[in-house]
Amino acid sequence: MTDQTNDTKQYDKETAIxxxxxxxxxxxxxxxxxxxYPGEETPAVDRVSMEIPKGEIVVFVGPSGCGKTTTLKMIxxxxxxxxxxxxxxxxxxxxxxxxxxxRRIGYVIxxxxxxxxxxxxxxxxxxxxxxxxxxxxxxxxxDELLDVVGLDPAVYxxxxxxxxxxxxxxRVGVARALAADPPVLLMxxxxxxxxxxxxxxxxxxxxxxxxxxxxxxxxxxxDIDEAIKMGDRIAILKEQSHIAQFATPxxxxxxxxxxxxxxxxxxxxxxxxxxxxxxxxxxxVDDALIxxxxxxxxxxxxxxKESEWTAMLLLDKDNKPARWLRAPDFRHDRPAAELGLxxxxxxxxxxxxxxxxxxxxxxxxxxxxxxxxxxxxxGILDVDSxxxxxxxxxxxxxxxxxxxxxxxxxxxxx
Amino acid sequence: MAFxxxxxxxxxxxxxxxxxxxxxxxxxxxxxxxTIIGLFLGIAAHRFPAFRGPILSVTxxxxxxxxxxxxxxxIPIVGIGDTxxxxxxxxxxxxxxxxxxxxxxxxxxxxxxxxxxxxxMSKTMQLWRIELPNAWPVMLxxxxxxxxxxxxxxxxxxxxxxxxxxxxxxxxxxxxxxxGALESLLGxxxxxxxxxxxxxxxxxxxxxxxxxxxxxx
Numbered sequence: 145m146t147d148q149t150n151d152t153k154q155y156d157k158e159t160a161i162x163x164x165x166x167x168x169x170x171x172x173x174x175x176x177x178x179x180x181y182p183g184e185e186t187p188a189v190d191r192v193s194m195e196i197p198k199g200e201i202v203v204f205v206g207p208s209g210c211g212k213t214t215t216l217k218m219i220x221x222x223x224x225x226x227x228x229x230x231x232x233x234x235x236x237x238x239x240x241x242x243x244x245x246x247r248r249i250g251y252v253i254x255x256x257x258x259x260x261x262x263x264x265x266x267x268x269x270x271x272x273x274x275x276x277x278x279x280x281x282x283x284x285x286x287d288e289l290l291d292v293v294g295l296d297p298a299v300y301x302x303x304x305x306x307x308x309x310x311x312x313x314x315r316v317g318v319a320r321a322l323a324a325d326p327p328v329l330l331m332x333x334x335x336x337x338x339x340x341x342x343x344x345x346x347x348x349x350x351x352x353x354x355x356x357x358x359x360x361x362x363x364x365x366x367d368i369d370e371a372i373k374m375g376d377r378i379a380i381l382k383e384q385s386h387i388a389q390f391a392t393p394x395x396x397x398x399x400x401x402x403x404x405x406x407x408x409x410x411x412x413x414x415x416x417x418x419x420x421x422x423x424x425x426x427x428x429v430d431d432a433l434i435x436x437x438x439x440x441x442x443x444x445x446x447x448x449k450e451s452e453w454t455a456m457l458l459l460d461k462d463n464k465p466a467r468w469l470r471a472p473d474f475r476h477d478r479p480a481a482e483l484g485l486x487x488x489x490x491x492x493x494x495x496x497x498x499x500x501x502x503x504x505x506x507x508x509x510x511x512x513x514x515x516x517x518x519x520x521x522x523g524i525l526d527v528d529s530x531x532x533x534x535x536x537x538x539x540x541x542x543x544x545x546x547x548x549x550x551x552x553x554x555x556x557x558x
Numbered sequence: 559m560a561f562x563x564x565x566x567x568x569x570x571x572x573x574x575x576x577x578x579x580x581x582x583x584x585x586x587x588x589x590x591x592x593t594i595i596g597l598f599l600g601i602a603a604h605r606f607p608a609f610r611g612p613i614l615s616v617t618x619x620x621x622x623x624x625x626x627x628x629x630x631x632x633i634p635i636v637g638i639g640d641t642x643x644x645x646x647x648x649x650x651x652x653x654x655x656x657x658x659x660x661x662x663x664x665x666x667x668x669x670x671x672x673x674x675x676x677x678x679m680s681k682t683m684q685l686w687r688i689e690l691p692n693a694w695p696v697m698l699x700x701x702x703x704x705x706x707x708x709x710x711x712x713x714x715x716x717x718x719x720x721x722x723x724x725x726x727x728x729x730x731x732x733x734x735x736x737x738g739a740l741e742s743l744l745g746x747x748x749x750x751x752x753x754x755x756x757x758x759x760x761x762x763x764x765x766x767x768x769x770x771x772x773x774x775x
Contacts, residue, residue, distance in 0.1 A: 247678035257673030261691045261770040271677050365773030
């Protein structure tokens with residue numbers, strides 16, 4: 145790692161390993177990590193030890209001032225630890241050159257911090273250029289990444305940050321962090337400063353992205369709902385970053401380790417668990433009645449009449465949902481494309497049941513249309529499926545508590 | 559109408575042109591030195607809080623010294639001629655440059671600097687690639703104020719044996735009451751005003767050319 149070419153090679157190798165995401169392997173290890181500010185009696189972060197498995201999102205969540213951000217920022221040494229060790233992919237990085245370390249770690253902060261004086265292209269290309277990539281490779285990578293985060297490179301490459309909306313800036317921030325394909329990402333309340341609707345969409349998009357990328361991610365939030373949604377594992381932190389519980393979201397919701405966790409998770413655990421289950425986890429109706437926009441209306445009418453369905457979904461030529469048709473709609477003498485209601489309430493498979501339920505309520509159709517990332521039709525989700533899923537959860541809970549009574553509490557802790 | 563006659567005389571025009579060029583030379587040197595020193599002091603004051611107070615109070619003290627006195631004080635040190643005025647003007651120009659460099663650097667969003675650090679830029683890279691370009695519009699405003707200030711004060715150079723448009727002004731002052739005196743006084747002053755406006759235009763152009771579109775208002 146004496147010169148940049150070496151550095152780059154090292155990088156690609158690490159990424160290749162990251163792609164396989166061998167289960168259970170530790171990517172980031174914190175050993176007794178402590179931060180003590182001069183002149184303060186108690187340390188801001190006190191001997192945190194934690195292992196973050198490769199390919200997982202681990203969320204640090206806790207009340208403000210608990211040291212979660214400080215802990216995160218010690219991983220890339222934006223804040224230098226007072227004592228303790230940081231081990232990334234088997235290498236102790238506590239004392240190596242921080243600038244080299246940081247080029248291997250993607251970093252996204254709440255305020256995003258895009259460089260206002262350079263274009264989107266320049267922003268995204270920052271780390272590749274620092275690593276000494278040639279121009280062609282950097283250019284290709286910038287296009288690829290803007291595509292990945294859903295921004296058309298032809299349109300956005302030469303824009304400046306101030307010409308983008310908050311949501312678009314956040315996407316650029318993520319693209320910039322991913323630029324050199326780092327195996328590790330640190331995200332400090334990345335969706336914190338964005339309006340709720342855009343936030344939900346960005347969260348879903350990010351989860352879809354993560355399914356492909358399999359990065360190891362440390363993620364800070366103060367919002368337990370976001371933690372439950374985003375985390376493969378959640379670390380609930382008390383003051384000085386003491387870990388109150390470090391477990392999967394399911395475990396935390398069904399089996400809070402102590403009163404602190406219980407209080408922090410708060411009430412409405414069932415509703416929260418709607419955020420845990422994703423559309424892809426439950427049965428989606430995939431035999432719904434489908435018509436095409438360009439079909440003759442007589443055919444559509446006939447098929448609807450003959451079916452047991454009360455409504456028919458029309459798709460356009462790209463298989464994207466276009467309109468809902470019901471039998472009375474055929475009274476109007478208009479082409480099929482203008483009959484019925486526009487198809488709304490679309491969710492992707494990564495969306496949580498909570499998102500889907502919200503869409504249904506907003507869309508007033510009582511169903512949500514499941515689409516893939518490009519908006520292509522995949523199936524239908526109705527309220528019944530969600531209620532069934534809630535009941536299953538409840539039953540499972542009941543069984544869990546019955547089982548819990550039969551076993552020794554001491555075993556369970558282990 | 560005597561003034562128009564004065565202005566249209568070829569000898570006046572030649573004098574004013576030559577003196578304007580001398581004036582520009584004095585201001586140019588002073589601004590060059592002040593920019594280099596001011597940039598350095600400004601960056602130091604931003605980076606090291608311990609230096610901030612002393613640097614800012616010393617540079618503002620320069621501005622409180624009466625200009626005539628400061629120019630005269632230069633004579634025993636560097637003798638007569640343009641050197642003294644250039645040194646004095648450099649000292650006057652420092653405050654606005656230093657102050658605007660400091661406040662320009664402070665105006666850069668912390669998140670921007672933090673993300674630059676988070677991407678692995680060294681302190682030097684952060685300064686040159688991120689902080690200074692973003693502080694530049696404010697710094698440029700400081701340079702502009704300093705330049706306008708020195709264009710005016712540079713007239714005093716003529717009193718300590720220096721060159722520039724001050725010569726024409728003091729020629730008028732010395733002969734006040736006699737014919738042509740007022741014309742000289744006005745002519746020199748007018749030329750200084752014109753110079754100041756030209757410098758202003760120059761800064762406008764520099765701003766257009768050097769401030770990236772992303773941070774222009």
